[in-house]
Amino acid sequence: MLINGRDEDPLVAGEELLSHPGFWANYLLWMCGTDDDGAEPPAEWFGSNDAERYAAWAALTADENRPVLRVPFGGGHTVVVTSRIHPEDSATEYFLTHPDWEPARHAYLATISRHQAGPGLSWTELTHVANTPDRTAPGIHDPHARLLLLLPALGDQDAPADAASVIAEALIQVGAPASEAPRVAVLLLDHPLWDAAHWSFPGESLLTGSEQPFGGILQCDGPHSPRSGIQLAKGITRQQTELLAVALGTWPL
Numbered sequence: 001m002l003i004n005g006r007d008e009d010p011l012v013a014g015e016e017l018l019s020h021p022g023f024w025a026n027y028l029l030w031m032c033g034t035d036d037d038g039a040e041p042p043a044e045w046f047g048s049n050d051a052e053r054y055a056a057w058a059a060l061t062a063d064e065n066r067p068v069l070r071v072p073f074g075g076g077h078t079v080v081v082t083s084r085i086h087p088e089d090s091a092t093e094y095f096l097t098h099p100d101w102e103p104a105r106h107a108y109l110a111t112i113s114r115h116q117a118g119p120g121l122s123w124t125e126l127t128h129v130a131n132t133p134d135r136t137a138p139g140i141h142d143p144h145a146r147l148l149l150l151l152p153a154l155g156d157q158d159a160p161a162d163a164a165s166v167i168a169e170a171l172i173q174v175g176a177p178a179s180e181a182p183r184v185a186v187l188l189l190d191h192p193l194w195d196a197a198h199w200s201f202p203g204e205s206l207l208t209g210s211e212q213p214f215g216g217i218l219q220c221d222g223p224h225s226p227r228s229g230i231q232l233a234k235g236i237t238r239q240q241t242e243l244l245a246v247a248l249g250t251w252p253l
Contacts, residue, residue: 011082014067015140020059022052024148024174029053031152031191032184045184047175070139071146073129074247076100078139079109081149094120094153096233101240107233108226110153112193117226119155122199122218123163126154128249144170151188155222157196164189197222201250202231216242216251 017023025043032041043053060067060083069081077098084091091113097106109120121129130147133140140146147170167185172178190196199218220227233244245251 011066011068013138014060014069017056017059017067017069018140018145020052020056021175022048022054022056024048024176025053026056026060028148028151028188031193032187033192045176045180046171047177069149071129071149072134072137072139073132074134075243076134076137077244077247078137079129079150092152094150098240098244101233101236105233105235107244110226112152116193117224118153118194119197119220119222119225120153120227121150122220123154123156123159124250125218125248126150127166132247144173148174152191152193155194155197155225157198159189194222194224197225216245217248218250
């Protein structure tokens, strides 16, 4: 599999991993923190058990190739989630690509590792992308799974009051117990990886591939965010930038 800007490593489609009963516990449990004794919450919070969780991890790491989880959305864009498994520095990466961009172009959103970078998505972008699947493209189309898959890249101090309820509903839809989902959602929304940030449109100094300024894509004030004072997908054309902004839900048609 070749993906713009990421053809240096062997990549394989990994969407079938979401059907594993321990996938969500393996993918999200770390975001819930630990108790006073340093113990992780139980996998049962996500509707699975420890054996299923570890089996999901084994499936994720069994192949030398890097599994790719694709979230296709408006205008032919795709958010790609990849995992790099290494004893000293494993990582999960989030980036955005489009087949019409130059081969080396991709939009870097976030990395979860020892050298993490984020946040990479605002609440508006997260929910818009989750709810606008491109069903003609390969990848994950269920809005609830899409929301949870991209949730680790979120950091937004202005998330609405019902954000936890939206996350809780997504958890229930992927198999989490309704009795646990509300408190798990609060923990996921307030995960400790990076501080919640403020998102705003840039000033007129932001340039795209032309000499005309474009301010339709949000930037982040988080100091460790790849989108802090930097244009998303720098180097793409003005038209491509506008199409990306529309697809992210921050720019009118």
